[in-house]
Amino acid sequence: MPFLPCLLCGAKLEKRMDKNHKPYFVCNPCGIQLFIRREHGIGLLDKLLRNAEKNEIPFKQRAEEVYQIQALLTEINGVKQQIERLQSQITFLFRDEDKVRACNLLKTKLANLFKELEQLAK
Numbered sequence: 001m002p003f004l005p006c007l008l009c010g011a012k013l014e015k016r017m018d019k020n021h022k023p024y025f026v027c028n029p030c031g032i033q034l035f036i037r038r039e040h041g042i043g044l045l046d047k048l049l050r051n052a053e054k055n056e057i058p059f060k061q062r063a064e065e066v067y068q069i070q071a072l073l074t075e076i077n078g079v080k081q082q083i084e085r086l087q088s089q090i091t092f093l094f095r096d097e098d099k100v101r102a103c104n105l106l107k108t109k110l111a112n113l114f115k116e117l118e119q120l121a122k
């Protein structure tokens with residue numbers, strides 16, 4: 001469906017046709033009406049809408065990858081902090097085996113997160 005974003009609120013405005021078969025757009029919440037009356041503008045609009053349709057899907061996919069990478073980086077940071085906290089609590093004099101085990105598990109998790117990140121970065 002061809003659309004333009006509303007220049008005030010960003011809502012998707014569907015292309016409509018008036019009784020003279022000229023394209024126009026309406027944003028009801030904003031009360032904006034955008035009419036394209038001349039051939040020059042109609043030609044530019046068609047070109048823009050064709051490109052927008054072609055570009056929209058790759059853009060969405062890329063945006064999703066960026067979100068995934070950001071989420072992974074946040075998780076990696078969190079796991080690193082947990083490991084550091086545990087390591088600071090483990091001393092040679094008072095060695096808590098549960099904390100050592102938890103620390104090792106977290107290191108495995110960290111390695112897996114990096115593997116996941118590597119896959120995404122490819």
Ligand SMILES: [Zn+2]
Nearest residue numbers: 006009027030
């Ligand atoms: Zn609007």
